[in-house]
Amino acid sequence: MDEQKENRGMIQRATDDNDGDEDRCRQDSLPLDLAMDLLSRLPAKSIARFLCVSKHWSSFTTVPSFTKSFATRCSAQPPSLLVTFSKNLKRFVFSFPQDQNLDGSYPPVYSYQMTDTDSWCWNHSQSIHGLVLLQGSVIWNPTMRRFSTLPTPTTNKTVSYLGYDPLEDKHKVLCLSKDESKQPRVLTLGAQESWRIISKDFPLHYPYRDCHGQCINGILYYEACFRIGDGGERRIMSFDVRTEKFDSIELPEFYLGSYPHMILYKGRLSIVEIRSLPSIDIWILKDGDSSHKYWKQKRFNLPLSEIDPIKSKILTFNGVSDTTGELIFTLWRFSDSFWVLYFIMRSESIREAFFEGVFGDDFRCCYGLDSYGIHSIDVIPNHYESLVSL
Structure with a gap:
């Protein structure tokens, strides 16, 4: 009451x-x-x-x-795959079921268009409990079709990361300066607060690239660099969204990837490395490794012979399903249909999902789309609908 x-x-x-x-x-x-x-x-x-x-x-x-x-x-339902692309100053957004073996004439769950959104750089984070962070500290709620630009915390060049704490049901943005002497700042979304400086227990480091990292079970992981002499040492940084504590993790000794994609594999922090398909390497942090530096490498082979040869040549890795642990691949372009390939690591097998009738001739004519398909699409997995208003 x-x-x-x-x-x-x-x-x-x-x-x-x-x-x-x-x-x-x-x-x-x-x-x-x-x-x-x-x-x-x-x-x-x-x-x-x-x-x-x-x-x-x-x-x-x-x-x-x-x-x-x-x-x-919404969290009790299967997540969605968001697919978005830009054409003629309009951005189109489509939502498809994820983790479901659909094959046939299935339209998107929903679709819509927005205008004048590409004044922002469309470099984006993963979907973090319904919200997406765009470069330039812009928060996008795809469900509400709203964008919110966060206040700039500093005049220095910065990189921002979006995290979510499931225990307290809070989104937070971590902002780091590329000058490692500057202290990081945190903003809790929807709390009507200003940026807060984290002054305690902050290991001096700076963002290695303008990447958004991954948030897994309330821990935000991102690539960082520690300055050593005239050079630097790459590491993975972890940031506990609830306690706001930092920790560092050494990269695997023979890891050669440029953009580490962090996942949980059998409950342990792991890195997906895909240099040349069909080979897929998973680097797994060993159990009980308090020093955070011992990794085990496991190699998988994607069975490309089981799919269309043309599709196998234009595959793009788009992340990992949070609910099933399957690797998600799509084509880097699509025309009037959308195709998804899931790689099941435990059985080293694949399954496909196919969506027909995404758009037809009338849609193409209306928006000036050619018949060769849409290129430079962005695919965002693990999206849940959210009513969060900033």
Whole structure:
């Protein structure tokens, strides 16, 4: 009852200047907890449309219990693959089911277009519990179709990372200067706070590349460099999103990859290295290694002979399924269909998913797309719908 009173108070404060709104009068005849439960069961695109009905309707999505209920329901469902590309100052976004063996005429779960979004650099992070970080400290919520530019914490050149703490249900952005003498800063999203300086237990390092890293089970991993003399030593840094503590991990001695993709393999931190298909190397951090420097290498071979020879030549690695642990490959372009290849490491086998009818001739004509397919697509796995509003 106390929570319901608190929720009603939050909604009342958000709609104080809308006393004559007929929608609110009708809504007041329905118990608040029942109304919120019904709304939380609707698809995200329907909820997004309801935001435009009135301030009263919009205020529902700011109530923590409502957004948490919606997030819990979405997390229990299979994640999605987001596919996005740009054409003629428009950005197109498609969502496809992930981790499901679909073969045939399956359209996207949803699709939409946005205009004038490519003024930002479209270098992006993975989807972190429904949010994506774009280069330039822009937060994108694909579900709500909203972009929020974060305040610049410093005039120095910086690299930002997006993390999520599942225990406290908080997103945080870690900002590092390329000058390792500058202290890092942290911003908790949605908390109406300013950037905070982390002054304790900060090992001097700087971002090695303008990459967004990976967040796994509340730990943010990214590539860093420690200055040694006139050169530098590459390492993996870990940042606990909840405690805001740093730690460093030595890269494998014979690791040659440029952009380490960190995953959990059989419960242990691992790095996927793909230099030349069909060979796939997984570097696995050994159990009980308190020094964080002993790795074991395991090699897999992708059975390319089982797929179309043309497809095997234009495969792109797009990450790992958080739910099944399978490696995800797509083509670096698509036309009127979209094809996904999953590599199951435990059995060294593959499965395919095929989506037809993504767009047809009318769509091509309307937006000036050629018949040879869309190039330079971005694929973002493990996306869950989110109502988080910044």
